[in-house]
Amino acid sequence: MPRYAMAIDLSLCVGCAACAVACKMENEVPPGVHRLWIRERELGVFPDLTVEFRPEQCLHCANPPCVPVCPTGASYQTKDGLVLVDPGKCIACGACVAACPYDARYLHPGGYVDKCTFCAHRLEKGGVPACVETCPTGCRAFGDLDDPESPVAKALKEAGRVDVLRPELGTQPKLFYLNAPSKKGLSQEREVRHD
Amino acid sequence: MTEFYGLPNAGEFWHWTNALHFVLVGLAGGVALLAAYLHLKRHEEARRYTLWALALIALDLFVLWAESPARFRFTHIWLFLSFHPQSPIGWGAWGLALSFLTGGLLFLGKGPQRALAWAFLLFSLVALAYPGMALAVNLNRPLWNALLAGLFPLTALVLALALAALLGSPWAREPLRLFAGASLLLTALYPLTLAPEARGHLLEEGGFPFLLFLLLGLGAFQERLGPWMGLLSAAGLRALLVLVGQWQGFGL
Numbered sequence: 001m002p003r004y005a006m007a008i009d010l011s012l013c014v015g016c017a018a019c020a021v022a023c024k025m026e027n028e029v030p031p032g033v034h035r036l037w038i039r040e041r042e043l044g045v046f047p048d049l050t051v052e053f054r055p056e057q058c059l060h061c062a063n064p065p066c067v068p069v070c071p072t073g074a075s076y077q078t079k080d081g082l083v084l085v086d087p088g089k090c091i092a093c094g095a096c097v098a099a100c101p102y103d104a105r106y107l108h109p110g111g112y113v114d115k116c117t118f119c120a121h122r123l124e125k126g127g128v129p130a131c132v133e134t135c136p137t138g139c140r141a142f143g144d145l146d147d148p149e150s151p152v153a154k155a156l157k158e159a160g161r162v163d164v165l166r167p168e169l170g171t172q173p174k175l176f177y178l179n180a181p182s183k184k185g186l187s188q189e190r191e192v193r194h195d
Numbered sequence: 196m197t198e199f200y201g202l203p204n205a206g207e208f209w210h211w212t213n214a215l216h217f218v219l220v221g222l223a224g225g226v227a228l229l230a231a232y233l234h235l236k237r238h239e240e241a242r243r244y245t246l247w248a249l250a251l252i253a254l255d256l257f258v259l260w261a262e263s264p265a266r267f268r269f270t271h272i273w274l275f276l277s278f279h280p281q282s283p284i285g286w287g288a289w290g291l292a293l294s295f296l297t298g299g300l301l302f303l304g305k306g307p308q309r310a311l312a313w314a315f316l317l318f319s320l321v322a323l324a325y326p327g328m329a330l331a332v333n334l335n336r337p338l339w340n341a342l343l344a345g346l347f348p349l350t351a352l353v354l355a356l357a358l359a360a361l362l363g364s365p366w367a368r369e370p371l372r373l374f375a376g377a378s379l380l381l382t383a384l385y386p387l388t389l390a391p392e393a394r395g396h397l398l399e400e401g402g403f404p405f406l407l408f409l410l411l412g413l414g415a416f417q418e419r420l421g422p423w424m425g426l427l428s429a430a431g432l433r434a435l436l437v438l439v440g441q442w443q444g445f446g447l
Contacts, residue, residue, distance in 0.1 A: 017200035037201030039447075056203060056447075069332060071285035072273035089273045092265040094208040095284050101335030101443065103203035111264040166446050169335055190392065190445035192197055 002080045002144035004118055004174065006132070007155040007162075008055055011179035012139035015040050015053030019131035019140065023057075026119065026130035033106035035116040036131060041187045050181045055131070055140075058083060058104035058116035059165065059173030066096035066105065075113070081145075081174060082120055087112035101166050102173075118142075145174070152176075161185070207441050212262035214434035217326055218354070219258055220287070221347065221433055223251035224326075225355025227294045227319035229367075234301055234312035240364060245302045247358070248319070252295045283328035290321030323348045326433075330440060337393035338440035342385055346436075349378035350429040353415070357429070360422035368421070375415035375425045382409055382432060392445055401439040408432045 015038045023029060023036040036057040043050040064083045067075050074089035075096045085096075090112035097105045097113060108114035119129035127133070132140045143150025148157075156162060159178035163186045167173075180186050227248040233241035260266050275292065279285040297315040300306045327347025330339040352374040359367035386394050386405075397405065408431040414424030 015200065020201045033204055034201040037199055037203055039203070040198045040200070042196050065333070065335065068279070068281035069283070069329075071277075071279055071282040071288055072270065073277045073279060074270075074273070089270055089277075090265060091270045091274065092263055093284055094213070095282065095329065097204070097208040098330075098333045098336065098441070102447065103205040103443065106204035107208065107264055111266075111268050112270075166335070168446075188446055189197060193445060 003146050004060065004081050004123065005143070005145045005152050005176065006060075006118065006129070006174065007141045007152050007159070007176040007178050009139040009141075009155065009159070009178040010052060010054060010181055012137045013053045013055060014137055015055075016136065018134050018136055019055055022130040022134035023116070026122075027117070029114075030109050033108070033114070035104075035114070041192055043182050043187055043191065052181050052187050054177065054186070056102065056104070056165070057131075057175065058100075058118075059102060059171070059175035060116075060118055062172035062174055063170060065099040065101065065169070065171060069095040069099045071095065078120075082118050082123075083115075084117055084120060085113050085115060087114075101169050101171060203447070205443065207438070209437055209441060210262075211434070211438070212258070214437045216255060216258050216262065217347075217433045217437045218430040219251065219255040220291070220322065220326055221351035221354045221429065222358060223248065223255045223291065224294075224319055224322035224324075225351040225353075226251050226358060227298060227315065228323055228352070229355050229359060230298060230301075231312055231316035231319050234308070235316065242302060244359070245298050245315075247362075249295060249298050249302060252291050252298070252322075256291060256295075283325045283332055286321055287325035287329065290318050290325060294318040294322050323351050326351075330437070335443060336440055337390060337444040338397055338436070338442060340388055342381060342388050343436065343440075346378060346381050346385065347433065349374055349381060350433050353378050353425050353429040357415070357422040357425040361426070371422065371425055372416055375412060375428075378429065378432075379409065379412045379415075382412065393442075396442055396444075397439060400442075401435050404431060404435050408435065 017038050020036045029035050039054045041052045060083045067077050072089045074086045077083050092112055105113050105115045128142045132142045141151040141155035143152040163177045163180050164173040230244035230248040233244055274288040297311050301311050327344040331341050331344040333339050356367045356371035360371055408428045411424050412428035415421050
């Protein structure tokens, strides 16, 4: 069984949102909600300025807090590590939305909770997610963490620095950010809030 | 400065309708607990309160279904075709349904009444406990800390006892003061249990209503308007915490 993961090299990402648009089209994501979005944050003070372009989406956590809270089993984790929603069982109670620390889940107008699937429908056919395919800077790598020859395993091995979002919550994300531009790692909102 | 292309799905996911349910389920669970206790005490008002509990549980379950965007997909059947012991809402679904069943049998006088009363008590405790847990289980939400697992059952009892006092049951007055006191104490301590940025968010987003409901709660000790004050304070506080707690903090 593969253990699917994604890596995004932030030293290459320019925040063009091609991935976000590709996702929107591929998955017919309705207006007003997003499976994938870009967070752009300016850090530091001249002349020590940094800008971080950070695509965000479901991290398909190895320990996903959104799965155990689901009362119907609609929110589940596959054997290859995808976190998915079965709309046929979802009562749209929002427990998973509440539990997700990453705002990755939304209520689909069809009356169920929806989110990034790592393009499971493409993986089934041996493809890669639409966001990975379309990325013009090649900053995204996808594959099986357990296969040392997979693009994601290689990218992780070669990275100068690897970070995940909100690691303190113990969710063990499988979306890794490589080579974060700031020396402090991934930026946080509290860093850029001024009173 | 932070900007986005697209947006994180950070909007409100539990709206005023869900906040209403959090109030109703407090009443439903609390009144069911009172009814079960009255049955065990062989109190003359046991049947009356069982009927109230049944009505409130039914009303709450109806509101839950009616406000659910999945209502006409009829997926709620899966709540009862599966068992997910890690899900507070799963516990709530079973707790409320079994409370209704045992309460109904008690009301109709069918089956082993003593055993049913104990089961009713147990299931009503589940119904009482789950809303606070449904919030507190989300460790990513700084305002929904573990204190809510205590505050919600307490405010639910305040709601139920206030209703009982309004229905003219003299035995409700004294415990109402007791539980109102306990819940107010926890409410007053609650901001102190939060990290500074979470406390700031609470005060910024809901400081005025929070203070208002706290002050109203003090009115629960008053003789004439006490039950009304207790009811308003507990209901307001529950709704407020549901609404302002939908916040991730500044960690992203």
